[in-house]
Amino acid sequence: MTSVVDASWFYWALGVAIGLPIALVLLTEVRAALTRRGSALAKPVGLVRNYILPLGALLMLLVKATEVSAEATPVRIVSTVLGFVVLVLVLSGLNATLFQGAPEGSWRKRIPSIFLDVARFLVIAIGLAIIFSYIWGANVGGLFTALGITSIVLGLTLQNSVGQIISGLLLLFEQPFQIGDWVDTPSARGRVVEVNWRATHIDTGSGLQIIPNSVLAGASFANLSRPPGEHSISVITEFDQNDPPDDVCRLLVRVAGGLPQLRTGALPSSSVAGAGQYKTSIPVHSPADGGAARATFLRWVWYAARRAELNLDGVSDDFATPERLEKSLRVIAPTLRLSHTDQQELLPHARITRYGAEESLQVRGQVPTHMSFIVNGRVRLVAATEDGGLVPVRIVDEGDFIGSTALTREPVASSAFAVDEVTVLQVEREHMEQLVLGKPLLLQEIGRTIEERQQEVQRALAAAAE
Structure with a gap:
């Protein structure tokens, strides 16, 4: 009687029994390591562990251990399933090694998806041909010949359409x-x-x-997006031909320089285009900012031109009427403790004007030359952090004021932006000095306001830092 150890199937069975668990454990650790690293090879290794190794072990047991004929249907079925899984592994491995980890700008990253789809189709077709030819004994040569002839006929018939696709x-x-x-x-x-x-x-x-x-x-x-960060828009505006060109260009550059869409580190420019027209070039981060930058610029120029007494589109400003000025003085009279006589004395020295939404009324670090009293609308005070960010401090409403450090000739600690359209009444420094000299309580109140707002700025910055 032949010993079990001498049987030919024994070593195959023993090899599968010992090698399969060891290989499964090793591949499990390899896949876990690749998963932790976020590698695209984790999926192909998982295919080998979960499908190819078990199917390969089963095929070896069938053919070598139990000595089942390779022509038997169960062996062919297992071989076919194994071939399909190997085909999936090849596709997954090529995708993981060649394309998923491709660096930006490389030829592998630029390959269109249609080319990848065609390549996958060819790999699948060749793989299926090998499987059916070697495992099931099918004659695939005639099929490829028929497909080749059919492709030639279709190519000649649809040459115009195919040419368009190829050019695309x-x-x-x-x-x-x-x-x-x-x-x-x-x-x-x-x-x-x-x-x-x-x-x-x-x-x-x-x-x-x-x-x-x-x-x-x-x-x-x-x-328009290449090279990146080099896009600019041009805006044409028209002023009265009697307006000084230099004053108009300075106004346009100043307004463009405050746009939130302006590219960091870039400077706008403005030039005379003739016949009262001016061309302003505004550098922006990308073409996506062009529409918003253009709309905001034109809106702000409308307000800025009227404050500078320039005639945009040949139209002069008729907003600052004596009646509106007197009404505005009555609004701020409680803040300045103004009597009717004080209002009449201050009337020739006051100026009423408007700012558009999100437009800047004062800039941090600037020494104001006048005080601005809010007649209508709201103003947001913001502080700047060390990295250039903006931190909200408070909202200034109707009757309140900004630019109080004009009296002390100190830089303001916060910037001011209009929340919506804002109407302000402005009084120059020398006239404010004359006013507060006769009102000690008003001077103390303004001094206390300066200290309170500086403390508010410090608290806002400290909260932002935390």
């Missing part, structure tokens, strides 16, 4: 733009939201423009 695919491979870039094409201007193998989708702000890639490949267009 070449455009995708070159990638002159990416998702999120702003482009200016002959038919649309907007932000790229989707790019596929057939067309490019552009959000124009008023709808979605779908342009075939073959059209873009055969036309010239501008990528």
Whole structure:
């Protein structure tokens, strides 16, 4: 009688019984380590551990240990399932090693998804051909011949359509733009939201423009987002031709310099375009900021031109009427402890004006030359942190004032921005000095306000630091 140890199946069974658990434990640890590192190879290793090793062990037991014929149906079924899993492993491994970890800007990152889909289809077709040919003995040569002839016929029939698709695919491979870039094409201007193998989708702000890639490949267009951080917008404004050009240009540059969309470290510029027109160039971070920057600039210029007594669009300002000025003095009279006689004396030295929403009324560190009293609207006081951030301090309402350090000739500790449209009454420093000299209580109140607001700024900065 032959000993069990001498049997040919014994060593195969023993190898599977010992090797399979050890291999499973090792692959489990490897997969856990790859998962902790966030590696894309964790999935292929999981496929090997969960499917390929068990199926390979089962196939070895069937063929070597139990000596089942390789032509038997159970062996073929197991071999087919193993072949499918190996095919999935090849696809997953190629994707993880070549494309998922590809650095930005490399050719692997720029390959369009349609090319990857075609490559996956070819790998699947070749893998299935090998499986059916070697395991089931199928004749796949005739199938490939028929597919080749069919492809030639279809290519000749659809050569125009295929040519358009190929030109689109070449455009995708070159990638002159990416998702999120702003482009200016002959038919649309907007932000790229989707790019596929057939067309490019552009959000124009008023709808979605779908342009075939073959059209873009055969036309010239501008990528407004490249190089990044170099985009500027130009705004044309028109003033009365009697307005001094230098004063107008200084006004436009000052207004543009306060825009929240202005690119960090960049400076706007303004030049005379002729016939009373002025061209202002405003650097912004990206084309996405262009619309908001243009709208805010034009709105702020409307208010700034009237404060500077310049005639935007040839129209003069008729807001500061004597009646409105007297009404504004009555609003702030309780704050300044003004009698009717005081109001009449202050009337020739007061000036009423307006600011637009989010426009700056005073800048931190600036020494004001006048005090501004809120007649209508609200003003937000903000403090600046060391890293350039803004921290809200308080809201100044109707009847209150800003710029009180004009009397002490000290820089203001906070910046002031209009919450909505704000009407203010401004009194120059020398006239305020004459007023408070005869009102000691008013002078004490203004001094106390200066100290309170400095303390509020310190508390706001301390809270932001915490």
